[in-house]
Amino acid sequence: MLSNDRLNRSYMVLLYGALGFGGSLYSVLVTSAVIFSALKLVAGRLRDEPAPEIVTMAVAGLAYYASGLLIIVTNPGDAGNYPLAVERLLFIGFLPLYLQIALLNKEQLRESLEIGAAIGAAGVATWALIQWSLRPYETYYFRASGAPGNPGPFATTCALLLTVCLMAAVRSAKTRRRAIFLVASVLAALALMLTGMRTLYPALLLLPLLIIFLSGDAKTLLRRRGAVWTIGTMILVLMPVGGLVLYWRLSQLFQMIDLSGFAPSATNSLGQRIALLTCAYEGFLESPLFGMGRADAYEFMAACSRNLVGETLQFSHFHNALATAAAFGGLVEISAMLAMLLVPLYWCWHHRQDPARRYGVVLILSILTVYGLNGTSNLMLGHDIHDALFVHLMAVGFVLLAGETATARRRQAA
Template sequence: MLSNGTLNRVYMIALYAALGVGGSAFSVLAAGAAVFSSFKLLIGRLTISRQPEALAMAAAGLAYYLSGVTMIATNPGDANNYLLALERLIFLGFLPLFLQISLSDRESLRESLETGAALGAVAVAIWALVQWGLSSWAIISFRASGAPGNPGPFATTSAILLAVCLLAALRQDRTRRPLFVAACFCAAFALIMSGMRTLYTALFVLPVVMFVFWPEARLRLLNQRSIWVVTALAIALVSVSSLIIASRLGHLFSMANLSGLSPTAANSLGERIALWYCAADAFREAPFFGLGRADALALMGNCTNMLVGKPLQYSHFHNALATAAALGGIVEISAIGTLLVVPVYWCWRRRLDPDARYGIVLTLSMLTIYGLNGVTNLMLGHDIHDALFVHIMTVALVLMAAREQGSAR
């Protein structure tokens, strides 16, 4: 029978490798881990921890789940809302996952997370390259979507794999450092090929986060050899993907020049601005509890039709705050805010603990990626995004905690 440490190690590697090869396979594996951990907790094989990080994050997850329940209760005629009771169950998994994951020591947990991420990074690069080749090396219209079949979740997973591989490459005494540097290159390439412009910013922001909040890594980044390696990799990456970068950014500038910041149905930028105007209307109509899914989407179609002469229909308002305001009002905004503020609070509380810095930087990197996503796209509300947020944030909190957390009988 596998020990808890071995089980955690094998599952962690498989889980983050699945980010690259299986699309929603990660969601299934993460949900399976949450169910397994919850069952162990129920039968007394895990002891509830008094670790405040775990309890605070569990409370935030419960608040987000209850926000979905509130949306159901305040919009009983909207059948689309009832799925929230199922879709948000993963957010009740923070505490059980924390208890199970914390049975592994920090070093084993870091090693398995980084190994899985490196495998996933290679896989997303292969996906991007193969899809590009199958598109006859198209430039203007090409966007890699990988196993998820959607450039958004593909870009998110690539950015998170990049963050973990960067952490691995910057850790000291790493005999496998060149492999993780290569994995960084793979993840960055996949991210660029996704065409997700808001997440392009992560290519610059993630190293800055690590430089600012990880003093040991800062010293390693500033040595002459590291500077040469980073410069060479940057040149290689830009050389390989420069046409895609130029095409996507050029298209953005073209849209901005065409319509400025006015709502229009002529391009995706104008459509997003129209959606934000309509989300504001939805919020004014139901500020506390929101309109629910069906009514918010119906308003989206009617409002955009009046605003730009064409009914626009999407599953969300292409901004995390706008979507939360329209669907769930102040209750939903508060719940999402809690999910983001709680990890930031613990980063601040643990800032002076050298052993917590890896977890702090991982947490801030994840929040950066999700925050960038939320500017013009979807932050939560997709199965991969939700499962990944819950699992990676739990891992980061375990790594941040200053003492052993769980126990098994």
């Protein structure tokens, strides 16, 4: 029991600390945790009678993996589909990962997650500020990409670290601890602003509102003068840089709308996304049930965009989660992807009035908010960091959503 506690606590701190500093190192650590947990499950060292919440989420992960296999089977000549058999293996590791994490009691799990997230928040802010300091006169074009080398996964990382740090600040009773997590929250928010990721900018407002007003402690937190002064000071010291990037990025968006409205166009990113949505819809109509597979979808994207806007647009996805799923795998892929979102959403609704499960409910809803925003005009799943974050943090959320009786039974069985 003691070794399990030490292992899980240390690994959790390492995992979310590395998330801020190491980029794909996080994915490697999550994959290692899934393999370790799966071997323990096969060896009979992880035993449980999973609750319906866990079974349904595990089935959703299995269905998402099976959908990837179906894309391969229905497009046998498309070698670009074969990596799906490996890329999506992580999603069938939800159950063993859940069982391993559940060996840690809930308070220790929360504390380890929050400490790791605070370290990770310092990491993403450090990355973003160093990258900005190297190009301080390019603010109009600047976008922090951090260790992943890509603003999208880096922004997702920042948003989820912001989530955990805010939740820690809300539930902290000690002034010093609360101040630490408020500072960490602002650091994660600053890094998110510096990514220039317009898709996730709404999270800067939605996540605090969701966490504060669903946590049950909103009035108490808002009455704490220390919290207000800490947030105000950090905003004055750090936010001007992030706010400048945010301002320029939103200005660019309004300029694009003024230039070409919401019509397909090759001249700016908004017009390109409209063109990609149009092409994805046309591709879906050609193969609505099983989709076209990756390679055929890419070819269709190029030909369709060339006919539509007079220029070939070539991207790894259609810059919308539903559009990408529709083109790659049709209705089957759409259903599998939606199950990954709707199953946890259902259980959050089911347990919405249970105070003992509230932390898990708020954490899972925050994850769904971040990934839902990503899916509107960017990639939701299909990147190693996105996939690893979704699977691991969702497993943590379901452990915290599970009843105390189930948790105690798991610890006894171990």
